[in-house]
Amino acid sequence: MKLRLFDLDKDFDVVKTWISDERTHMLWSANRIPFPLSKASFKEFLKDIASSNGDIPYVAIDDDGKPIGFYVYSFNEDTKEGMLKFVVVDSKMRGKGIAREMLKLAVSAAFEDETVEAVHLNVFSANVPARRCYEKTGFVERSVTSDAFSYGDESWDRINMVIKR
Numbered sequence: 001m002k003l004r005l006f007d008l009d010k011d012f013d014v015v016k017t018w019i020s021d022e023r024t025h026m027l028w029s030a031n032r033i034p035f036p037l038s039k040a041s042f043k044e045f046l047k048d049i050a051s052s053n054g055d056i057p058y059v060a061i062d063d064d065g066k067p068i069g070f071y072v073y074s075f076n077e078d079t080k081e082g083m084l085k086f087v088v089v090d091s092k093m094r095g096k097g098i099a100r101e102m103l104k105l106a107v108s109a110a111f112e113d114e115t116v117e118a119v120h121l122n123v124f125s126a127n128v129p130a131r132r133c134y135e136k137t138g139f140v141e142r143s144v145t146s147d148a149f150s151y152g153d154e155s156w157d158r159i160n161m162v163i164k165r
Contacts, residue, residue: 003105006057012039014067018091026151027127028088060102068093069102080117082110103137111165118164124149125157138163
């Protein structure tokens with residue numbers, strides 16, 4: 001597995017197939033991107049988060065160059081922390097260690113910058129498989145925001161997890 005910058009024209013049609021239902025989409029995007037995912041809305045979203053937070057989208061690719069994972073990374077100079085956002089892997093590859101491998105590569109890449117003291121991410125309490133994956137990668141719970149997001153009749157806590165250098 002390797003990481004490279006996300007290319008909307010090359011990668012979008014693959015990535016969009018990984019989230020096929022609205023609930024999964026909400027767990028992934030917290031309603032920050034319209035469902036169903038369209039190339040135009042995703043392009044606009046990536047442009048907005050790049051300009052507001054310096055967010056950079058990446059894909060993890062297999063040995064054949066096919067995208068198998070996606071995430072966005074940004075660095076906060078004030079807190080000296082990197083942040084991983086919008087983490088998702090190919091739905092057919094879930095449960096096989098792909099996300100954990102991608103996250104390890106992403107954290108290693110972040111720590112190549114000596115000013116990065118920690119990398120953190122958020123996960124909803126309803127996304128138990130993702131939380132387990134993050135824990136197996138070495139992330140630990142730092143804080144919980146109760147009832148941070150509602151979907152239908154569900155209320156989800158937002159869990160902030162961190163891995164330190």
